[in-house]
Amino acid sequence: MSEQTITVTLATEKKAKPDASTLVFGKTFTDHMFMMDYTEGKGWHDAQILPYQPITLDPASVIFHYGQTVFEGMKAYLTKEEKVLLFRPEKNMERLNKSNERLCIPAIDEEFALSALKQLITVDKDWIPTEEGTSLYIRPFIISTQPYLGVAASISYKFMIILSPVGSYYKEGVKPVKIFVENEYVRAVSGGTGSAKTAGNYAASLKAQQIAAEKGYSQVLWLDGVEKKYIEEVGAMNVFFKINGEVVTPVLNGSILEGVTRGSIIELLKHWDIPVTERKITVEEIFEAHKNGELEEAFGTGTAAVISPIGEFFWNEQVIVLNNNETGELAKKLYDTITNIQNGKIEDPFGWTVEV
């Protein structure tokens, strides 16, 4: 499949680029997109880069009824030297195929997908914003297109990549968020689709997220679906705690996503000789550690915000405030190090960045 060529059709009219200061996450899209089709018996075919445009689907398409779909999220950064850097993109393509496996979607050729992505970014290179904290968000996704109402894996698919220039996640610098620990609604359970990046997990999260927002909390912390005791993840982020000098994060248990940022932070902490453990963590333990004055920091990690320090947890009518609602030292150091590696401002000792 790697020998496939990509047909390129350039947009005859280019859209006006938004002002970097007004950029909102995921609302503006670039001039082009990547698209490739899968047909049973034929495999993936007809790779093309074409002007960003609506797609046309039969109303009976599997995606509309049974949600057979997977996606990824990553970013491209422009360095001061005008080089375009991706952050561990092979990890995202690998995870896309893991998600495909769970959702019964045919695998993509990871190497080809990465080269297609690079080509698409090159075409839309002048869409990468340059201001501090900005980047080009990349959304690869696959949807099932067979017009058939039987509950079964589709025999046709579309693999697409769209690009969106995004602003700094923190308009006034990194700021701690307030987190609502969810006791009623469940996002995912072991044996379900929680470890895949697929639509249904996010659809399931909307209700709890809405309720938390009404109470003034910006994100939900999910507990395990079985005992509602163990910490899973936060919205679209993995979560870390620093307790008494040790960093802990929930172990991969089949119901949380294996975040690329999560993995990078674990490596970075080890590199710095800071003790880090992946294990089961109860929410009770976190509240207990806070009471004992041992909970030093908590933060979420993900592509969108990179590091999101947590200033407050609400659980069972109890509220704890962390670190005086200020960004912790470790969260700050991790944020600076990772974003500086991503932007090419400091040396990348891990070989994480890939030049386009």
Added chain:
Amino acid sequence: MSEQTITVTLATEKKAKPDASTLVFGKTFTDHMFMMDYTEGKGWHDAQILPYQPITLDPASVIFHYGQTVFEGMKAYLTKEEKVLLFRPEKNMERLNKSNERLCIPAIDEEFALSALKQLITVDKDWIPTEEGTSLYIRPFIISTQPYLGVAASISYKFMIILSPVGSYYKEGVKPVKIFVENEYVRAVSGGTGSAKTAGNYAASLKAQQIAAEKGYSQVLWLDGVEKKYIEEVGAMNVFFKINGEVVTPVLNGSILEGVTRGSIIELLKHWDIPVTERKITVEEIFEAHKNGELEEAFGTGTAAVISPIGEFFWNEQVIVLNNNETGELAKKLYDTITNIQNGKIEDPFGWTVEV
């Protein structure tokens, strides 16, 4: 909203109707469809009946990424007197709104939706097949259309209804199916979306369904996601057991769908003075009852097959065969009674059928 009018645009060319004997579930669609839009601030608007056709959506639409969507499934039957009957359609519209509530989708006007459905069926009335066991399958569904990659409820939607003539579910009469009891994969868990009719539940089911099919089993029996002990439902059906003269079915626990067929069967059994109980049922209990010679029948219930007798269960390397792999007396009686009420062949003492 009930005062809305529906704009009707008729197809200028009609498609050839398939031969009733070749009908496959959910592959053929009629000449027209219903469509209505939702826009924040404006509500549901622009109801129309128009020629069946592809729809055009921005690739960033919420439906493609976060699966915010709900659907329904019901049938229309043509009686020998050429009357068109629906079976408890108000239950489906009610359930659609329950699903909407869970998925943060704005409610529809149930009465208006039902009148729109009737009008659509009237337009495509000559698509309803007349052969024994055939019917017109009805698929109402709502998809989220806002082009936005933030994880949040969409601010725009499309409500659509499409129609598909379907053949008899049993080509050679009602025949028992073989069921695989799933120990590893989980469909839904309490606190999740299992009691809503939404895409993610079905996406989550594909993998186990595929594995069961490879082993020669036509459907998966789902166990609860917490203890993997209690019986939930079968594929797209609720499940009933007759043990020692008593009928039992899993109680509605928040993770299974409240089937319209299920509710009708419970009413019918009560009407016949056959003891029926909704309660928690372990799979162990079922295998135990079989060993003791007390498991008389088992069957699935749902709109597609109405009643689907179960001839075999596979669980933990054990196999039990029920009733000599023949359709049980009760399953047969329920099937005949319900389908005859649906087809208008016998009197409907419950007021379940609604004439179009």
